[in-house]
Amino acid sequence: MRALESERDFGAWLLDIGEKKSGSAIQLPLQCYPSIQDPIHQLFSDIEFSSVTPQELKGRAILNVNNERSMEINNKVLEFMPGNETVYKADDMIISEDPQDKLTFPEEFLNSFTPIGLSPYELKFKIGCIIMLLRNLAPSKGLCNGTLLIVTKLQQNIIPAKSIDGTETFLIPRISLILSQTNMPFKFKRMQFPIRLAFSMTINKSQGQTFEKICLVLNETVFSHRKLYVGLSKARSFESVSVVAPKCEIFNCVYEEVFCD
Secondary structure, eight states: OOSOTTOHHHHHHHHHHHTTTTOSEEEOOGGGSOSSOOHHHHHHTTSOTTTOOHHHHHTEEEEESSHHHHHHHHHHHHHHSSSOOEEEEOEEEEEOSOHHHHHHSOHHHHHTOOOTTSOOSEEEEOTTOEEEEOSOSBGGGTBOTTOEEEEOOOOSSEEEEEETTSSOEEEEEOEEEEEOSSSSSSEEEEEEOSEEEOSEEETGGGTTOOOSEEEEEOSSOOOSTTHHHHHHTTSSSGGGEEEEOSSSEEEOOOOGGGOOO
16 A cells, blocks of 8 residues: 555565565565665665754654664664754652562662663653654644654753644653553553654554655564564555665565465
8 A cells, every 4th residue: 555656566565475475485675685784874874964854854764673672773873963962861660569579679670671662761862853652642632652753852851842744842741651561570660751762663663654765674583473564564665675684585474374265
């Protein structure tokens, strides 16, 4: 559906991947497998960050298999942006009636990990960077989980950000993010802004979005049903897709058992 009308071969290739018609091992087209295996170079080497527009940035994304790698790339891209960097550190605590839990799991330990669905302990931003909401703040106004925004100011407890089209400005507050569904033996609360940088994101987080240019980082195997198809289908043509992987042949995981005849 996203493929350009002139890119029917690309659309057919995607469908073959999604339905596993091309087999479990896929040979990438040479144009999608660049000689310089650096995702930041592939996505941003042709732009000048000092003059780039938010619209140009929001049309590009580095897609990763896991969240940790995504956050690492986001911070590296931020270094190329002009301006001063502001760091926001979260307040973490355990929600438990047992005082022993707080001694067993000190705050320094809580700071060290980022459970799925929560903002990182440490957030780094610059004015003009692209961010993504991680919570539904005001769905009626379009502030939903996954919404992209542009940072316009960096204040201590409020971050003003405008919509991608620049028509409206919103105030993003610090909120309590509580994670109860976890393998940890306690409930965990983090007071932080419900946002993160959006130069790079996981394949799962990219669902529902379309980009003008993507780089898919597959240094780890995509071992999930049709996730490779989801990642590759975020773009519109072969020319707008590049893949960083150990080799040109990549694994495609599709559980044919779930298909109905």
